[in-house]
Amino acid sequence: MSAPLPQKLDPWRAVHLGAAFAGSATLAQLPRLAAAVAGADGPAQYALRFERDEARQAVALGQVSMAVRLICQRCLKDVVYRLEAPIALALVRATTGADGLGLVQTPEVADHLDTLPLGEEPINPLDLIEDELLLALPLVPMHGVGECQAALSSGLTENAPATEAAARVNPFAVLATLKSKG
Template identity: 40%
Template sequence: MSEGLPEDIDWLRAVKSGLVLEGVLPLVDLPRLREALYGRVEGMLCYSIAFERDQAGRALIRGRLSTALRLECQRCLGPMAQPVDVELMVVLVTAESSLEALPEEYDPLVVEGGSVRLRDLIEDELLLAIPLVPRHPLGQCADPGLAEGDLSSRDGARPNPFAVLAGWRRHPSN
């Protein structure tokens, strides 16, 4: 077992030795992920990554990524914590032609050369774990009108913006 996350890693050597990496990584160190987060970026990512071979001899990266991401709720536009617990399993392939022969349960990672950038792989997995529309569960938004899920009128006094279209209807001519 090794501490720390190297910038680049020789994947062939790592698979051959059965390298295992475990540790924590500040979320602020992941620039693409930072852009998707709400407000000041805080928090740590716990990771466990193992390089190994499967029964068919394919080179694999297996692991687990755990953190809480601070996202913007699309219901109330306030901050929300999104727990993330991602199981990572990718097969390393050197040519795109070998992608068709892979079992469905494997996500391929096409590698060029002898190194893998683990931070990029981790960041990609975290970005994929962000919900398409992040929202608090009903009843947990800061705005009580939104918490009930009533988006049409919070106070009942808001006019219907489509009411003007009712006058545009054509009446059948005689």
């Protein structure tokens, strides 16, 4: 059995222990995500484990999924997206340099890992979960074909004013051509 994530976690100790966590987080526990979505259909479900991989690199591996409500950019109604995000982070030490600026040691990490610079301070591990959900959000949320409540034609008109303007101009251009011929 894996325990839910604690509010504070020493990631280096978690790696040392090979700690594994699983649980759920409500939208209220993920305020940055809450600001980016219209709502959620249930909590986020996550699994996250800390360990050293074959290359002795400290890693945090897992996955998170959550059904969120976004605003369809075509009909402006809610659209439910099921976010599914793998978590594959290489934990690297960020140290403070003599000039007070943060320095990050950048070891070679495998291609499938994203680098996560960490100091010696405990972290809120839900931040990692929230980051992955934010990255998984679609840039332009829209209903699938046939599910959108906006007629395709009106949707195109709203989203493509340049095309509409061009369509308005064309008939006059045709008239002008006819006039010059007559």
